[in-house]
Amino acid sequence: MVSLCSSVLAEKDSPLSAGVEDAQTLPFEELRTFTEIFGRIKQDYVEQVSDKKLLEDAIRGMLSGLDPHSAYLASEEYKELQEGTTGQFGGLGIEVGMENGFVKVVSPIDDTPAHKAGIKAGDLIVRLDDKPVKGMSLAEAVKMMRGEPGSKIVLTVVREGAEAPLKFEITRDIIKVKSVKSRLLEKNYGYVRISSFQSGTGEGLLEAIAELKKENDSPLKGIVLDLRNNPGGVLNAAVDVSDAFIESGLIVYTEGRIKNSEMRFNATPDDVLNGAPIVVLINGGSASASEIVAGALQDHKRAIIMGEKSFGKGSVQTILPTSNGAAVKLTTARYFTPSGRSIQAEGIEPDVTLARVKLEALEKAQVEGIKEADLSGHLTNGNKQDKKSEDDGKDDEKETLDKNSDETGPDIDVRDYPLHEALNLLKGVSIWKTK
Template structure:
C-alpha cells in the first residue's frame, strides 16, 4: 500500500510539473493559442509507470539512503544530457557561476588555476587583482585555504572556496619553488573583472586583437581596444589580426557585436528552431571601426560557437581572410531558462546559420588559408653552421688577410654569438601569427 501511495504522489508531481512547463511555454510564445485539453492528456503513462517503479526500487533497495531531491535532480540531469552534449541542468550554484562567466565579473582573488598532484596550481595571476598585488606567482601550489587542506578537494570546490563576497579575507598557504618553507598570503577578495579582449601593436601600422571568450561586454571591449591601438600607432591601422584560437564561444549577442564592428551592412547570422521565438536575424549597422583595413582571423580546432559565428560572417562577406585550422563545428544555440527553485536549464533551442545559409554544425569553418601545427624557431649557430669556402681543406688564402686574428675581436665575436643566442631564444615565434602578419603586409603591397 505504501508503495502505491509513493507512486501516486510522484505521478501527481510529474503531471503538475509538466503542466507548469506547458503553461510557461505558452507565456513565452505569445502568438501560440492555449493548449487544448486533449493535448494535455498525451502524457506517456507507461513510461512514467516504469520510471516510478525504478524510483521506488532505488528508494527501497539501494545500499545507502538517497533523498528524493537528489534522485529527481539526477533524473532531470540525465534527461537533458541525453538530448545533446550542450543541454544541461544547472543547479543554483552552477547557474550563478554561468552568470558570472558571461558578465566577466565576480567576487574573488583574480587567479587562473588548475590541478596538479591533488593541489591547486596557479596558472597565472590576473593583472591588477588582489592575488597579483599580494604577490601570488604563476607556478605556486596552493596547499591550504584558510585552515582547510586542499588535498582531496575538487577544483570546483577549491574555486568556490576562493570566491566570495568582496571585502572578505582568505589566507592562502602556498608552496613555491625555491622557498624554504610554505608562504602565507592574507588576501582580501574584490570584484574581479576579466577582460575578454587583449590587444597590442605587432609592429607599426599592424594591430593584434585577441578575444579569449565572448562575454556581455566583449563588443565594446573590442571597440575600445581598436581605439587604443590607433592612438598607440598615431594613426589609422593598415591591418589587424583577430585571434579567435581556443575561444570556446559565449554570448550570441557578443559575437554579433564583434562582427558588426567590422561590417557596414548585411546579414551577420540567423537562427532557426521549432518555436517562433527561436527564429532571429541579426544585421550589421553602418561604420567599420578600422575603415576597411584588411583583417586576418586566426582559428583552430578549439574555436567554437560564437567564434565560428564571427569567422563565418566575416568569411561570407569577404571582409576577412580566415587562417589556421578547421574550427570545432558547434552550430547550435542554447537558451538559459530559469526555474522556480533558483536553478536553470540550458536547452538547445535553435541552429544558427552564416549569412550565406551555411550550417557549420559538426562541420566547422574551413579556413581560406590552412596552416599546419608548427612552431617557428631561430636555429642557433652553435647547433648548425653552414659550410663555407674557408672551411675547405687547402683552401686558397685571401692575400688581403695575412695577419693573425686579433684576440680582442675573437672575444668580441664570442660575446656577439652569446647575444645572438639570447635573441634566438626570445624570437621563438607564434607561427600562425607570423604568417597572418606577413599576409597583411602582402595585401598592403598589392593595394599599392
C-alpha cells in the same frame, strides 16, 4: 558542455513553463516505469536517498542524454553562470566538457591560473587531487575544481604524446577576464586579441581599435584579430564584434523548432577600419561565438581566416529559469552563417591553413585537440544535404621558421608562428589593395 568560465550563447528570462502546450500527450507507460524504479530505489537501495536528490539526478540524466551542452543548473550553478558572462567569477579559468567519463579541456582562458600553469586544449583530466574523475558527473567535477581563492588543487592530466600523466598544482583565484587586448605589431599594423565574448566585448573592441589608431598616429593599414582558444560566450557580443567590421547584410541567424528560437541579426552602417584588411586567427579551441565572427567575416569576404579548423559548436543554448531558483540550459537552435552554413560539428575551415608546429625545438606537431564532433551525443549538423568531407588530399606539410629571424617586427614572439604568418599575409594584402 559545462564551463568554468560559464560561457553561454543566448539567455531568455522567460520561465521554463512558458511555451509548454497543455494539450501535450504524456507518455503514461514510460512514467509508470519511472515511478516504479523511483519506488524501488526508495525502498531497496542500501542507503536512504532524499526525494530531491533522486529527482534532480533524474533531471540531470534526462538533459545530459540530449547533447553535451544541455544541462540542469542548480541555483548555485545558475548564479555562477550569470556571473561568468560579466567577466568575473571564481575558478581555475578553463572551458571543459565530459567525454567517456573524464573531463576534457576545450580551452584554457588567457591569463588565468590554469593557463599560467600550462593546461592545454585537449588535456584529459583524470584526477582531482587524489580523487579519480571516472564516475563523477561533470557538475561534480566542476564543483571540485571551484573553491576559495588562494586554495590549491592538483590536476592529474593525460596528454597525448606525453610518456606519463602530468600533475599541475593550481591555486584557485577570482577570475577577472579582460576579454579584449591589443597592441601595435609594428607601424600601421595592429593586433587585437579576444579571449572570450562577454557582455562588454563589443564596446571593448571599439575602444581597443581607437587606442591603436591613436598610438599609430595615422589610420591602420590592417589588423590581426586573434580568436585562438576563444571558447565563445554571449551571442550579442559576437554580433557586436562582427558588426564593427561589416557595413551591411546578415551576420548570423538561428533556426529551431519553436518560434522564438528563430533570430536574425543584421549589420549596421560603418566599418571601424574603413575597409582595411583583416586576418582572423582561429584554431581547434575557437568555439561558438568565435565561429560566428569568423563565419560572418568569411562569408562577407571581409577577412581572411587563417589557422586550423575550428571546434564546431554551432548550437544555441537558452537559459530557462525554474520556479525553485535553478535553471535549465537547453539547446534550442542551430546557428547559421550569412551564406546558410551550419557550423555544428563541422567548424570553420580557414582560407589559409597552418599546420600546428612547435618552433622551439622543431619538434613533431602536437596532437589535434578535441572538437564538437568528437563529443558523445553531439547535435548533428542539420544541413538539408549531406556534406562530404573536404579533408581528403589536404597538404599535410609542416613549415618551420628560423628562430633567429628578425623579420617578425618588434612586438611578435618568434615562437608564435601563426601570428608571424598572419602579419606577413596582412602586409601582402595591404600592399595589393593600395596598387
